[in-house]
Amino acid sequence: MTDGALLTGTAGWLFVIFAALALGSAIAVVAARNPVHSALFLLLSFVIVAAIFILQQAEFVGAVQMLVYAGGIMVLFLFVVMLVNPGVTSVGKSFQKQFDVALVLLPVFLLPFLYILGTEKLPDVASRPDAFRMVGTKIAGNTEAVAWVLFRDYLVPFEVASVFLLVAMVGAVVLGRRSLEKMD
Amino acid sequence: MTITINHYLIVSFLLFAIGFAGVLVRRNFLTILMSVELMLNAVNLNLIAFSRRLSDLTGQVFSVFVITIAAGEAAIGLALTISYFRQRKTLDVDEARSLQG
Numbered sequence: 001m002t003d004g005a006l007l008t009g010t011a012g013w014l015f016v017i018f019a020a021l022a023l024g025s026a027i028a029v030v031a032a033r034n035p036v037h038s039a040l041f042l043l044l045s046f047v048i049v050a051a052i053f054i055l056q057q058a059e060f061v062g063a064v065q066m067l068v069y070a071g072g073i074m075v076l077f078l079f080v081v082m083l084v085n086p087g088v089t090s091v092g093k094s095f096q097k098q099f100d101v102a103l104v105l106l107p108v109f110l111l112p113f114l115y116i117l118g119t120e121k122l123p124d125v126a127s128r129p130d131a132f133r134m135v136g137t138k139i140a141g142n143t144e145a146v147a148w149v150l151f152r153d154y155l156v157p158f159e160v161a162s163v164f165l166l167v168a169m170v171g172a173v174v175l176g177r178r179s180l181e182k183m184d
Numbered sequence: 185m186t187i188t189i190n191h192y193l194i195v196s197f198l199l200f201a202i203g204f205a206g207v208l209v210r211r212n213f214l215t216i217l218m219s220v221e222l223m224l225n226a227v228n229l230n231l232i233a234f235s236r237r238l239s240d241l242t243g244q245v246f247s248v249f250v251i252t253i254a255a256g257e258a259a260i261g262l263a264l265t266i267s268y269f270r271q272r273k274t275l276d277v278d279e280a281r282s283l284q285g
Contacts, residue, residue: 035275056235
């Protein structure tokens with residue numbers, strides 16, 4: 001852990017397997033022509049990314065990912081897919097042909113990324129194995145530690161997030177209902 | 185196999201690129217929304233990896249916020265999908281050429 005290694009041994013190979021599966025299912029999300037298949041591959045991708053979170057000792061975020069993404073958002077997505085039921089479209093109607101734009105954008109994003117990846121040095125931080133479990137001075141669980149930071153240092157953003165969710169809910173209700181004139 | 189922060193950055197870059205390509209390339213409104221969710225998830229992966237690398241819990245707290253924003257975005261986006269489908273009887277975003285409702 002001194003030279004910046006995040007995972008070693010079997011955990012490292014597990015990460016490689018999970019990463020390959022996540023990337024494969026992400027490609028399937030974009031490539032699938034049936035939206036139901038896209039949604040199911042997206043669900044698979046979320047579950048695998050949650051597994052990667054848990055490998056990184058972020059158990060609480062992994063659980064939240066499973067509950068909110070896999071449990072909540074994907075159910076919503078599948079409901080809407082079944083509701084509008086667009087069916088399978090042909091390849092010509094599924095994809096746009098923007099290869100010229102893609103060819104310009106690829107180096108624009110890839111080259112700075114590779115440059116920073118090759119040159120940037122992170123500060124050498126002494127690795128503390130219990131950093132994600134410390135509450136004050138004693139060792140507890142990851143959930144307690146996240147709550148400790150969330151409710152002490154980020155209380156205002158937390159409250160703003162609750163207001164944001166209220167606004168999103170009201171907005172979704174207003175957008176989703178039929179207008180009164182059309183119902184008459 | 186030793187995994188460093190660079191491996192995480194590459195995986196999350198590829199995930200983000202796939203989501204980005206999905207937004208650009210697909211015509212189906214729903215698939216575009218799913219690609220946006222993929223991009224948000226890639227950002228979360230970065231936050232978690234840096235949180236571990238720097239032994240700082242702030243990254244985990246921020247990824248909880250990102251998940252909150254993703255939930256709100258999905259709700260609004262799906263409501264828009266339904267009202268769009270009611271008007272046009274299709275999900276093809278290329279049909280949305282006019283501002284008139």
